[in-house]
Amino acid sequence: MSGMKTDLKLIDENGKRIDGRGFDELRPIKIEAGVLERADGSAYIEWGGNKIIAAVYGPREVYPKHMQDPSKAVLRARYNMAAFSVDERKKPGPDRRSIELSMVISNALSSVVFLEQFPRTAIDVFIEVLQADAGTRIAGLTAASVALADAGIPMKDLIVGCAAGKVENTIVLDLNKEEDNFGQADLPVAIIPRTKDVVLFQMDGDMTQEEIDKAMDMAINAAMKIYDLQKDALKRKYFSIVQEDEQ
Amino acid sequence: MEKIREIVLPGEEIILGENKPGNGIFIENGKAYVEYLGVKSIKSGYVNIIPLSGKYQPQKGDKVIGKVVDILSSNWVVDINAPYLAPLHVNDTPWKVDFGDTSKYLNIGDTILAKVMSVNEVKQVWLTLKEPGLRKLQGGHIITVSPTKVPRIIGKDGSMIKILKDMTNSKIYVGQNGIIWVEGTTESILQVVGAIRLIEREAHIIGLTDRVKEYLSKPKKGE
Numbered sequence: 211m212s213g214m215k216t217d218l219k220l221i222d223e224n225g226k227r228i229d230g231r232g233f234d235e236l237r238p239i240k241i242e243a244g245v246l247e248r249a250d251g252s253a254y255i256e257w258g259g260n261k262i263i264a265a266v267y268g269p270r271e272v273y274p275k276h277m278q279d280p281s282k283a284v285l286r287a288r289y290n291m292a293a294f295s296v297d298e299r300k301k302p303g304p305d306r307r308s309i310e311l312s313m314v315i316s317n318a319l320s321s322v323v324f325l326e327q328f329p330r331t332a333i334d335v336f337i338e339v340l341q342a343d344a345g346t347r348i349a350g351l352t353a354a355s356v357a358l359a360d361a362g363i364p365m366k367d368l369i370v371g372c373a374a375g376k377v378e379n380t381i382v383l384d385l386n387k388e389e390d391n392f393g394q395a396d397l398p399v400a401i402i403p404r405t406k407d408v409v410l411f412q413m414d415g416d417m418t419q420e421e422i423d424k425a426m427d428m429a430i431n432a433a434m435k436i437y438d439l440q441k442d443a444l445k446r447k448y449f450s451i452v453q454e455d456e457q
Numbered sequence: 458m459e460k461i462r463e464i465v466l467p468g469e470e471i472i473l474g475e476n477k478p479g480n481g482i483f484i485e486n487g488k489a490y491v492e493y494l495g496v497k498s499i500k501s502g503y504v505n506i507i508p509l510s511g512k513y514q515p516q517k518g519d520k521v522i523g524k525v526v527d528i529l530s531s532n533w534v535v536d537i538n539a540p541y542l543a544p545l546h547v548n549d550t551p552w553k554v555d556f557g558d559t560s561k562y563l564n565i566g567d568t569i570l571a572k573v574m575s576v577n578e579v580k581q582v583w584l585t586l587k588e589p590g591l592r593k594l595q596g597g598h599i600i601t602v603s604p605t606k607v608p609r610i611i612g613k614d615g616s617m618i619k620i621l622k623d624m625t626n627s628k629i630y631v632g633q634n635g636i637i638w639v640e641g642t643t644e645s646i647l648q649v650v651g652a653i654r655l656i657e658r659e660a661h662i663i664g665l666t667d668r669v670k671e672y673l674s675k676p677k678k679g680e
Contacts, residue, residue: 250512269512269540280579322467324483324492329579331540359467362511362605364481364492367468404468404490441466444494448464448509 216392221378228389233382236372236432241353241443243360251361253443255353258386259343264353266361269331283328287316287335289350295342311347318351318400318409324364333363344390345373348398351410356440360447368440369409371400372432374425376417383428397422399429403437406430465491465506473504481506513539513604513634515582519573522594522632523584525565530557535569535584538601538634543582549574550586568594568638570630594630597640600650604635606657609665617656617666624673625649648673 220228231237237258246252249265272278289311293302304312319335335357337350348371355369375385377393390396395415401408417425465471469491471482476499478484481492491497495506515521515537526542527534531554533545545563547554552562563569570592574585586592602610610631611618622629625648627641639649652669659665 251510271540271542328540359494360510362493362495362508365467366483366485366490368466402468404470444466445464448494 214392216388218388218392220389220392221380221382227377227382227386229386233380234428234432236384236435237386239436239439241356241439243356243443243447249357249361251357251359251363253353253356253360255349255356257343257345257349257352258384259341260339260346260349261341262346262350262353263338263340264350264357265336265338266333266354266357266363267336268333268361269328269363270334272330272332277332278330281329282325283323283331283333285316285320285323285325285333285335287319287337287354288312289315289337289339289347291339291342291346295339311350314410314412315347315351315354318369319354319358321407321409322355322366322369322402323358324366327364333358342387344385344387344396345398347412348373348400348410351400352436352440356443359444367402367404368437369400370403370433370437370440371398371410372429372436373398374429374432376415376421376425381421381424381428383432395421397425397429399426399433401430401433403434463497464494464509465497466494467491471497471504476502476504479503479505481508509605510603511605513537515539515541515543515573515576515580516633517573517576519633520570520591520630521573521584521634522568522570522599522630522636522638523634525563525567525569528559528563528565530559533559533563535571537571537573537582537584537632538604538636539582541580541582543573543584545569545571545584545586549584563593568597568599570594570632570638594638597628597638598646598650600637600639600653602635602637602653602657604633607631607633607635610637610653610656612666617669620666620669620673621649621652624670625652 240256242254245254246265251266253264255262289308291300293300335354339346351371374383374397375393376395377389395417397413400410471489473489478489482489483492495508498505498507521537523535523537525533526536531547535543535545537543571584574583576582625645627645630638639646
């Protein structure tokens with residue numbers, strides 16, 4: 211949605227952004243693991259104005275049966291925006307955008323989960339966006355990987371991401387809604403923190419090679435900070451359970 | 458008192474030292490990493506990760522409680538709360554079942570206490586009833602808990618489950634898959650359910666056994 215005309219001044223004379231952040235500052239992030247009782251694993255993330263819940267079910271039997279793979283599990287992520295998540299009511303149900311995001315998130319998560327340990331099963335990941343404020347795919351993916359770990363699913367590493375973009379010819383980190391709508395480009399990146407392998411990379415808008423390199427570096431550096439928040443969320447939930455073993 | 462055990466997360470590097478990698482550890486480029494969320498434990502030269510969450514993974518020899526969900530001419534299909542449904546063949550039961558007569562012995566919805574006979578490489582599970590004690594469970598009440606909480610409910614050498622049985626005068630079977638079967642009077646079943654929920658909720662607070670005892674000796678509501 212970038213590139214729309216506006217009278218808004220996205221970056222002021224002091225180099226501050228519309229919400230008072232510097233160029234390389236993240237919005238406040240809060241992650242909580244294990245928020246849903248019925249799901250096998252779950253997580254809740256608040257990332258600026260984004261409020262997203264992720265739930266994991268499985269490994270479980272695959273329905274419809276023809277989707278099952280005799281050699282490995284299928285990981286199916288569903289990204290869904292609530293009707294009330296945006297200013298104007300979003301028509302419920304999957305649309306072009308959410309089908310694509312479901313696909314890229316499924317692919318990203320599949321690259322870290324040891325799918326071959328659960329042949330003939332499905333691992334279902336549901337990402338529900340309750341409130342959207344730009345960067346929901348990355349926030350959803352970050353929450354989904356915490357939910358997968360919470361569900362005890364074997365994986366190579368967590369996945370963490372962050373977006374960067376270009377606003378008024380400046381590379382900035384973690385775009386908010388105004389910057390996303392009226393800025394020049396948006397670049398969501400997700401990585402495997404241990405190896406720095408890129409598992410999700412998309413771009414909306416135009417950037418030069420140098421700008422992309424700079425934005426990538428910024429996003430990856432920020433992602434490593436978010437990785438600490440993910441680990442902290444999981445350790446917080448499980449700390450009490452570990453104490454029981456000391457009795 | 459055991460020393461505090463470390464919580465580990467997927468992707469965390471493990472320094473093996475002189476130990477060998479056990480469960481829940483994978484090797485990449487010569488380094489060892491954690492596979493799933495759990496606690497680290499070093500036992501007889503192996504580093505293992507004990508899971509803190511997750512679905513029940515059937516293991517050979519586990520006693521499980523399952524529900525019959527389908528009947529075939531020489532098999533029953535049993536839901537044991539695992540990622541896969543488990544078949545029970547007529548030859549693995551103590552009964553002499555004629556071909557096609559399977560529904561005379563077990564019907565859809567029946568609950569059985571069975572043992573996992575085998576699990577193969579592709580995780581196919583077979584159950585058996587051919588062992589003393591294994592049978593169809595009639596009557597009673599079913600409670601489902603997380604499989605990771607089962608050791609808590611059984612207690613050290615079965616101490617916790619013994620308290621539950623003795624103090625409520627009920628029959629209890631705990632399946633390794635987190636399904637618990639209770640039989641007794643309505644009051645005793647309610648007491649056991651309450652006590653199990655207490656164990657689930659407060660397993661990490663010291664003095665659990667005493668609190669369970671206190672809970673069970675308290676007069677019930679309406680008395």
